[in-house]
Amino acid sequence: MSLDGPVITRTTCAGRPAWLLRSAGHAMLLSAADGGAVVLDHWGGDGGPLGGDSYLPHTPWNRPSQAHFLDGVPLAHSVHGDRSFKEPGLVVVREDGSSITRLSLREDHVEDDVLRLVFEDAASGLVVEHRFAVSVGHGIVVRDVQVENRGVLPLRVERVASAVLGLPPARYESWTLHGRWGDEYRLTRRDLPPGKVVLDSRRGFTSHEANPWFAVGRVGEHGPVWFGALAWSGNWSIVLETERNEALHVVAGVNPFDSAWHLEPGEDFRTPPLVCGYAEDGLDGAARLLHRYQRDRVLPARHRDTPPPVHYNTWLATSFDVEVGHQVELAARAAELGVELFVVDDGWFAARTDDHAGLGDWVVDPAKFPRGLGELVDEVHRLGMGFGIWLEPEMVNPDSDLHRAHPDWVLHLPDRETTLSRNQLVLNFAREDVREGVFTRLRALLAEHRIDFVKWDHNRPYTEVGWPQAPRERRREVWVRHVRGVYEVIGRLRAEFPDLMIETCAGGGGRADLGILGLADLAQVSDNTDPSDRLRIQHGFSRAYAPRAMVGWVADAPEPTTGRTSPLEFRFHVAMQGVLGISGDILSWSEDERARASALIAEYKRVRPTVQDGDQHWLVPPTADEPCAVQYVSRDRREVVVFVYQVRGVPGEGPRRIRLRGLVPERRYRRSGDGLVTTGAALMAAGVPSAFPPPVAPGHTEDWRSRIEVWQAVEVTG
Structure with a gap:
């Protein structure tokens, strides 16, 4: 994506020094307040060139001064010792035991798509650098913090977050990933209550129980979502704090539990990055931004x-x-x-x-x-x-x-x-x-x-x-x-x-x-290879991580974790949502099973480029007994791959249709298999049936049904 004008602009906001960061449909406006605070005046959609000196109205909570505490003000960092009582992003202890830090802005640097804001605590010699790296084509800002001891005495860093993020007053809800062994990546939605919701791991590694990803939105709105994912494989912490005026304060980084970092004069420490962004089109849109960023910038x-x-x-x-x-x-x-x-x-x-x-x-x-x-x-x-x-x-x-x-x-x-x-x-x-x-x-x-x-x-x-x-x-x-x-x-x-x-x-x-x-x-993604469980696990995993990185296994039936039995095709179709793997005693598979497996592997190879590198849309998320469907659209939007699943039959519901997304409306698409041709507009408006044909074999049930539909753009000549 190209932008009109620079990615990062120095400006003013309410008379304060400010910096506007812009990327694909996404903008951040930061301003420096008295006392070293950095206000996050705007984080959300890109309003285009500044139409004044602020994206936000000049309300008292948006104009902190020496006479006001910073509670309820959306901040881009928070320090133990500033004028607030919210969760700190930085706690540093001096040799005399004092942990009060007072920062002042010393300098700023704009280098292409990177903004660096440098602060100093003159009393201790602590220098703090906040880095904002804009990934223009992905709608992403990557944040990290470096602390350096330029004083003459040692310092002990008790906490330094990768980023602090603030949102203005509203009622917010959050989505997070939780679980346990064999039941990972359970997508959990909650209305954020007053006070703090703490997500973390103290296990030494990322953990099965929670994952360092979050998304938040305003309650009742089915659109804008703010999200973040921490690039750290050890103990981590994400604090979602709802303040008394319903402003939201987010602190994410290395878990301070049982941890500290000693800084001798001249030594420094840099945090792991937090990848954060904003999407107008909800969790699915946020996931696609993260997927593209990971494919282009993160994976080796x-x-x-x-x-x-x-x-x-x-x-x-x-x-x-x-x-x-x-x-x-x-x-x-x-x-x-x-x-x-x-x-x-x-x-x-x-x-x-x-x-x-x-x-x-x-x-x-x-x-x-x-x-x-x-x-x-x-x-x-x-x-x-x-x-x-x-x-x-x-x-x-x-x-x-x-x-x-x-x-x-x-x-x-x-x-x-x-x-x-x-x-x-x-x-x-x-x-x-x-x-x-x-x-x-x-x-x-x-x-x-x-x-x-x-x-x-x-x-x-x-x-x-x-x-x-x-x-x-x-x-x-x-x-x-x-x-x-x-x-x-x-x-x-x-x-x-x-x-x-x-x-x-x-x-x-x-x-x-x-x-x-x-x-x-x-x-x-999980040691649990049961395909009905994997639908839910893979749905949650793909909220944060790209299908290109997601390994799925086809195991034997009964499945070794749950003992359930499912058809070979269903197991393959679930494992084909990312990177296809097989584990099991393939020497005991019948000749018919081997022939079907070989055909399914060949089919996967044909759709693999779109599945692994296309845009993913969860059309219908998994539930206990409803149909579900996930779609992939190639980057040029010329091929569409749709997986439709029915774990348990629900008779008497009547015909249902699943509307596709992300197609070119005026383009014509042909379905492989039967050759049906229709337009992108029709597929997005009327969709495809979710129903499956009745079972052919006597005694079979409606359980464990699945299919793949592949739609390819039709070249129009003449």
Whole structure:
């Protein structure tokens, strides 16, 4: 998108210095108030060039001065020590124990699409830089904060948020993602009450229970939505605070729980980014903005132009019982089906007959691979597939050579017994020797074998989070330094093996965020492969994350988590909403099942470019017993792919139709299969039927019905 005029403009607002930031249909107006406050005068639709000195009326709450507190004023940052009593975004403690900070604007810098506002606390020497990076074509502003100690005495940063966001008085509602293992990404709507709603993780990683994404809108309005997603894979916090005048105050960043950062003179600290934006067309529109931004700016650049492959994972077929002959048979069958990547999951390394031993050593088991792993790797490549392998590099079993040699490498406290979960402990990636040791072993594994893909797993939360070897003043930095250390190791591996693809997994869907997705190409969404559950899980996941990054698995029936049975086509159609994967005992599939699976994989490959890189529209979200439908439109709007599902039949409802979205009204579209031709306007106004034909086979029910419709633009000649 091109804009009339600059992306960032210096201006004035109510007589104050101000900055206008503009992107695709989106604008922010910031102004500097007395006492170092930054007012968020406007965040929302782009009103075009300034028609005065403010987007907002000059009301008292919009014109703070020394005579007014800042409560109820929409702010772009909040500091413990300013004239407000709302949630602070910055708390810094001096050596004398004082935590009062008083900032004043020192300078501003506009460089192309980036605004930097620099503040200083003259008494302590603290310098705070707020960065606003505008992604013009995506309707996105990326925010982060850097704090620097330019004084002569140390400072302790108890809290520094990535961003503070304020909205003017109104009644607001929020959407957030919550859940648990096997039931992740449950989209939750609530009216925001007076006071605070706190979303967070204290588990050391992103977590199954909540995700660092939010969206808010005004109650009763089915349109404007403000949203944010934090690029951080450790402890995080998002506070939604409704003030006494119903103004909304949002603080998002690293969780201050049990955390602090020591700043010696000359040292600095930068927060992870918060990606935030505004959409006129609700949650679906907000999701599309995030999807485009992730595809273009977040996911690793090496593979952005390469569709993620259809892959087969061995876990549900073999568990820990890995044996080279059986693996070769599975690989041959997978290649016959049209699979493009073969991934050996847990159980390939020495001492790994269950989850009690071997984790951390990453030595190929000579009993399972007498001629080495290369025998299987070469055969998989000969069959025309890439080769992938499962790793869990951040963890270690006590029963391992690594732990016996380096028991101090785990997160621990010397006077507290360590807690085992899944029979494993967490390696302390804050330590340089741990990072170097893990990197060296993984580099050797990848260099020795032609490994194209790594499934990077993470199967437990953190307890006894201690770093007793560190100086006392640095020990609470471990939560942040650990995550940065994980990022460092993955980044070094990607640099040394640039063609390597990585899937992030954490007991299924426990670690998906914009931080890890800057390093991993794909994300596992859940260990639960039940397709009826996955419809809801994938709907929630895709509110925040792109289908191109969303892994779906086709498993055997009955499904191993819930015991439900569903048709093969239904399982495939659900898994085809993002990146198609298969796991299960494909050697036991009948000839008919193999033929149908092969046809479904071929169909997926035909629609994959539109599914993975097009605009997604959830036409009808999943419910317990209603039809649901999701649509994808190619970027040029010439192809439309629609998935329609019915989990349970509801007789007597009468005919229903599902209206499509995002088409060119005057363009003509032809449906593959029956050749029906109609216009984009008709498909958006009248839609397509949600009903399915009656079951052909006697005794079949209306449950578990699904179909794909593909509409392609018709070239009009003459």
